[in-house]
Amino acid sequence: MTVETLPQQFIHADKIFNLRDIGGWDAAGGAKVKTGQVFRSDNLGMVTEADRDLLVNRLGVRHVIDLRRGPELEQAGRFPDVDGVEFHHFELLHVTWEDIDLGIDASASHEEVVRFLRQRYSGMYEAGYKAIRDSLDVIATGEPVLFHCMAGKDRTGLVAAALLSVLGVSEEDIAADYELSMVGIRRWRAWRDANMGKPANEGGLTTPAEAMLETLQEMKSRFGSMPAYVAATGFDRSEALRSQLLE
Template sequence: MTLIDAPVLALSDPVNLRDLAGIPVAGGVVREGFAIRADDLAIVTEAYADRLVADGLRTVIDLRSAAEVEATGRGPLGSRTSVNYHHVPFMAAVGEVDAAEMADQSRFGAFYLRMFEGAAAQIVTSLAIIAHAPGAVAFHCAAGQDRTGVLAASLLLALGAEPADIVADYTRTGENSAAIMTRIAPTMRALMDRLGFDLDEAARAATRTAFSSEPMRHLLAGLAERHTDLLAPLRAAGLDDALIARLRAGAVA
């Protein structure tokens, strides 16, 4: 049972899904099939879900808010008994980004920093799931950009990636911005309408054409300014050397 009617909840293939394979980290590169970042996996087609499972997907981490999950359900992957599902929301509600930030992606940096520090416990939980999961792990939000971008950055930091490589991975989403907005617009518009949000700012965000690497640069620079160790907020929330070692043992090729 979902809040959004079936005709609105059109299923489609992801447009911002990619394996983190090949990104340089301490001791090598991320191996293929370790971690996958994606846009909304709750609205994939049955055929795409089958393909992901056949390729080794065994765990999904859903970073969306409770309202988003309630609106769409888990989707086709939720019925695959071979896939473990974990709901780890990085925001309590979709409205945590203010209107000015939502309308200008280049200004998301302060939001990313708040998320990294405020959702540190959820980030550590996600990293623990990734470290212990059998097979490939996919993590996603709606666009695969913001919440997913913060978790990808957190994982890569734990693996010893350089800031420039983290920014480079984040920037790849820019190639997919138009397709992302087209794909998630029906779901997000219906959800925000049901929740009573003013859609004007959301519509402007959905039609933006520019993409900036500034939010990720802001996050990493902000962490460097506030902490001698960029992982300090996560360490305070439970990230320890044993978990980092397990992540690196599983990830590095």
């Protein structure tokens, strides 16, 4: 996929494949989510000098939130120390998927994937609530923020969904934002195949919009609404978020 054909949310980088602006979505009351303030991405362990310049100097990122487990940081690397950029490690706690033997892999049916992801995501929201709260606290400072995990789809997608819910973005658009990660995954796989070789068996799952829609419905059944869930995490700056990120 060429730079010219990337969806508008994407920002081209050398070795960041799922980098995009979370802004631009319609919100409640005719508002829009501001662009240029909050970004989401995949792993930053391979960033080039040009990527670092893009994030720090062109996008103005002042906070990087890493949602991964400690061993993932050690194995895949992390965003380097840069003057003026604060690094936050907020592990989004969850049972590792490798330890769940339900026969869900790249050959699973669409329905099986959606059910598996809904179950995992709703569980991650509860187990990892502190990372959700702490990430939103950093975003509420009003300084440009980038948050990420490994592929930038699951843990990153949950923080994005919580944030967009507080901002009044529709569930359909939240699910559309989530589904865009498949573009990033395809870009990563193309680079990997060209530079590291194609694996015999493709790992990882897709990001069907239905998985996020069903997750949001599940959280509504548990908490009444996604904003109510966010409040239950202890986050109390929702008005500040709306004031800073809506236009």
